[in-house]
Amino acid sequence: MEKSENMSRGDILVIKDLRVWHPVRKLLSIVGYVRAVDGVTFNIPRGRIVAIVGESGCGKTTLARAIMGLIPATSGSIIFEGRDLTKLPRTIIRKWYTGQVGLVQQDPYAAMPPFMTVKGILEEPMKIHGIPKEERSKRVREMLTEVGLTPPEDFVFKYPHMLSGGQLQRVAIARALILRPKLVIADEPVSMLDASVRIEILTMFRELKEKYDLTVIYITHDFATAKHFSDEIMVMYAGQIVEIGDARDIIKKPKHPYTEALISVLPDPDPQNRFTIKKTLPGEPPSLINPPPGCRLWPRCPYVMDKCKREEPSLIEIQDGRKVKCWLYA
Ligand SMILES: Nc1ncnc2c1ncn2[C@@H]1O[C@H](COP(=O)(O)OP(=O)(O)OP(=O)(O)O)[C@@H](O)[C@H]1O
């Protein structure tokens, strides 16, 4: 397998100009494409928690599924540990890559086979990777303890419908970690849970990240949890990344008009300001079948200029580690 020369040191994952378009079919012909991920470039430094934040439908799950190798890239590269996934044969992806990257999905009930016990669910990936029976049983007990489902004997023979949403999401995290991956993609792992359980699970996840030396991509529509849980934030709008930076810096001083609008509607801890009118963007995100020319935000942007309607800005670095895709900064 060829090692990519362009991989910067310390990055576990490098995404280059990735496009993932879903075909829209009418009868047997393709009549268009949903450009769910459309020209995305970023890198994930080893050992960090990077949040991808964006509204519903902006392409977060499509991006996660493409990185997992579950759907094909339309174009561009997904370079993991120096190897371009888009050029690897399916057998290598199944035998090697699926052990390196774990996925926690948004809806734990939909993600778990209802007819399998917790033990069966956790053992399945290990069977595919040829891990012997004794080791499998040991790891199942170990991981259940790690995710706080103790004693493990009380959980191994339960079926998904016998567990609460929080318990099931703990099983999902155990399954994602059971092959000892290097990278975990958590797609809205707590969005369906109660607020109190959310914090508990994210705190546990952070501890597991330290213990197992993981890199985490945390996908969410919620800036508040991204701020507490992640080191870095990438903001996604209409299939593209519009801003990247240190989590606390972005929240304190957003640069892109879209980030600014999302952050302005976060609840204000100051009771004096809690009920002041916030900046919101008019209108809706654009159609991803027929996105507007130029910058995709221009029909909603309070700072729109003529150029924005014609030419697409690039994502450029404006200061240490902060990248913005906006003509205001070009
Ligand atoms: N298999 C598919 N075929 C056609 N279009 C799809 C498919 N999967 C997703 N889409 C479309 O692609 C766009 C991005 O969807 P995606 O699920 O990636 O967004 P998301 O950011 O994860 O949204 P959410 O926050 O609601 O989970 C949406 O317009 C969606 O309707």
Ligand SMILES: [Mg+2]
């Ligand atoms: Mg999603």
